[in-house]
Amino acid sequence: MRYVSTRGEAPVLNFEQAMLTGLARDGGLYLPEHVPALDDLTTFEGLSYEYAAFRVIRPFLGESFSDSELRGAIARAYEGFGHVARAPLTQLAPSHHLLELFHGPTLAFKDFAMQLIGQLFQIALERSGQRVTILGATSGDTGSAAIEAFRGLPNVDVFIMYPHGRVSEVQRRQMTTPDNDNVHALAVTGHFDDCQARLKDLFNDHDFRDEVGLAGVNSINWGRVLAQIVYYVTAAVSLGAPHRAVDFTVPTGNFGDIFAGSIARQMGVPIRRMIAATNRNDILHRALSTGEHQLGEVYPTISPSMDIQVSSNFERALYFAYGGDAAAIRQLMDELKSGGFTISQGALQALREQYGSGRASEEETSSMIATVRAETGQIVCPHTAVGIKVAREHLEPGVPMITLATAHPAKFPDAVEAAVGQRPPLPPHMAAIFDLPERVTRVENDGEAIKSLILDRRTA
Numbered sequence: 486m487r488y489v490s491t492r493g494e495a496p497v498l499n500f501e502q503a504m505l506t507g508l509a510r511d512g513g514l515y516l517p518e519h520v521p522a523l524d525d526l527t528t529f530e531g532l533s534y535e536y537a538a539f540r541v542i543r544p545f546l547g548e549s550f551s552d553s554e555l556r557g558a559i560a561r562a563y564e565g566f567g568h569v570a571r572a573p574l575t576q577l578a579p580s581h582h583l584l585e586l587f588h589g590p591t592l593a594f595k596d597f598a599m600q601l602i603g604q605l606f607q608i609a610l611e612r613s614g615q616r617v618t619i620l621g622a623t624s625g626d627t628g629s630a631a632i633e634a635f636r637g638l639p640n641v642d643v644f645i646m647y648p649h650g651r652v653s654e655v656q657r658r659q660m661t662t663p664d665n666d667n668v669h670a671l672a673v674t675g676h677f678d679d680c681q682a683r684l685k686d687l688f689n690d691h692d693f694r695d696e697v698g699l700a701g702v703n704s705i706n707w708g709r710v711l712a713q714i715v716y717y718v719t720a721a722v723s724l725g726a727p728h729r730a731v732d733f734t735v736p737t738g739n740f741g742d743i744f745a746g747s748i749a750r751q752m753g754v755p756i757r758r759m760i761a762a763t764n765r766n767d768i769l770h771r772a773l774s775t776g777e778h779q780l781g782e783v784y785p786t787i788s789p790s791m792d793i794q795v796s797s798n799f800e801r802a803l804y805f806a807y808g809g810d811a812a813a814i815r816q817l818m819d820e821l822k823s824g825g826f827t828i829s830q831g832a833l834q835a836l837r838e839q840y841g842s843g844r845a846s847e848e849e850t851s852s853m854i855a856t857v858r859a860e861t862g863q864i865v866c867p868h869t870a871v872g873i874k875v876a877r878e879h880l881e882p883g884v885p886m887i888t889l890a891t892a893h894p895a896k897f898p899d900a901v902e903a904a905v906g907q908r909p910p911l912p913p914h915m916a917a918i919f920d921l922p923e924r925v926t927r928v929e930n931d932g933e934a935i936k937s938l939i940l941d942r943r944t945a
C-alpha cells in the first residue's frame with residue numbers, strides 16, 4: 486500500500502514511513518493511493534473489537550508490519566480499556582444510539598488511535614534503532630492521549646503544546662502530572678489554532694525536522710485516522726449492517742474522527758450519511774451548508790476540544806471531493822492563508838452526498854446535557870451533547886442514528902455541573918491526578934522559542 490500527499494509534491498511513502506512522519510513535507514496530508522474494500526461484513530457479527538481491528542487495519546499496512554506484530558499491537562493497545570467491548574453502544578431513544586468511546590486510559594476517543602500507534606511506533610523504532618521527537622498540538626484530549634501512549638518509551642521524547650488557560654483542569658492535569666523524563670507539556674500563549682500553526686511551521690522547517698527526528702501524532706497522522714475506522718465498522722455491524730444502513734453524528738473539530746467514518750463508508754460499510762456536529766465555532770457547518778469556507782474568530786466554549794477554525798483533516802475530504810486533484814488542493818490551501826476559499830459546486834455536491842452538518846450553541850449544549858439526563862438518567866460530556874443535539878435534527882425513521890460519545894463527562898465537570906447540578910466523579914484510578922505535582926513550561930506563541938526549548942529539553 487502506497488501513501489500520497491493531498492498536495493502531490495511530497496515523496497510517496499509506505500505505511501510505516503507515513504505513520505512516523507505525520508505531516509507530509511509539502512504541507513499536505515497522507516492518504517492511501519486506494520481504499521481497499523472490506524469483504525463480507527456478516528463475518529464481523531458477534532466477534533471482538535480486536536478481531537475487527539485486525540481485519541480493518543491489516544490491508545492498509547502492506548509490508549510494514551507482520552500479522553503477528555499487528556495482532557500483538559492491537560491486543561496491548563486495548564487491554565487497558567475499562568470495558569470489554571472497547572466501544573460499547575447504548576440506547577438513547579428508540580432509533581438513537583450512543584457509541585461510547587471514553588473507556589480508554591484518558592477517557593476520550595483519542596485513546597483508540599493513540600494507544601495503537603504508540604504500540605506501532607515502539608515496534609518500528611525498536612527495529613530501526615531510530616530516535617524520534619514527537620511534537621503535538623492539542624485542544625485538550627490529544628495531548629494526554631499521546632503522553633499516555635508514549636510516556637517512558639526509550640527512543641521517544643513527547644512535546645505537547647496546549648493553549649494556556651483554555652483546557653479543562655482535568656485535561657491539563659492529565660498532561661502535566663505524568664513524571665516521566667521524556668514527557669514535556671508546553672502551555673502556549675494563544676488558542677489551539679496558534680499551537681497548530683506553530684506545529685506546522687516546525688514541521689515545514691526541514692533542517693530542524695531532520696535534526697530532532699520530528700514525528701507528528703496529531704489527528705493529521707494517517708495512523709490515527711486508520712485506527713478510528715474500526716469503531717464505525719463494529720457499531721454499524723451491531724446495528725444491522727450490511728443488511729441495514731446507519732447514520733452517524735460526530736462531534737467535530739479537526740475532522741479526523743468523522744473522516745475515518747468516510748473511509749469506513751468507502752470500504753463498503755453501509756453508512757448513509759455522517760453528520761458533522763460543531764459548537765459555536767462552526768466553520769465546517771458553514772462550509773458544508775454554503776460552500777464558503779471562511780475563517781472566523783475562535784470562541785472558547787464548554788466543548789473545548791472542538792474550539793477550532795482550521796480543521797486540518799478537512800483537506801483530506803476536499804482531496805476526495807476534488808477527485809484527487811492535488812493542484813486544486815494546493816490552490817485552496819494557499820487561499821486559506823488569506824482567510825478562506827469557496828468550494829467548487831461539483832466538490833460541494835460530492836461532500837454533501839456523504840456529509841451533513843449542524844451546530845449547537847452554548848445554551849443548546851448545556852440544555853441537551855440536562856435533557857439527556859432527564860430522559861435516560863445518563864450524564865454525557867458537552868462534546869457528546871453537541872452531537873446529540875445535532876443528531877436529533879437529522880433522525881429519520883428506519884435509519885438507526887449513532888452519535889459518537891467522544892469523552893467521559895468527568896473530564897468536563899464544571900460544564901456538567903452547570904447543566905445538571907452534579908459533578909460527575911472521575912473513575913477511581915484517575916482521581917489521584919488532583920494530588921500529584923504538575924510539571925509544565927509556559928512558552929510564548931513563537932516558533933523560535935519553541936524550537937530552542939525542544940533542542941534544550943529532549944532526552945532521546
Ligand SMILES: *Cc1c(COP(=O)(O)O)cnc(C)c1O
Pocket residue numbers: 593594595625626627704736737738739740741742743790791868891892
Ligand atoms: C478531539 C475531540 C473531538 C473532535 O474530534 P476531531 O477528530 O478533531 O474532529 C470531539 N470531542 C472530543 C471529546 C475530543 O477530544
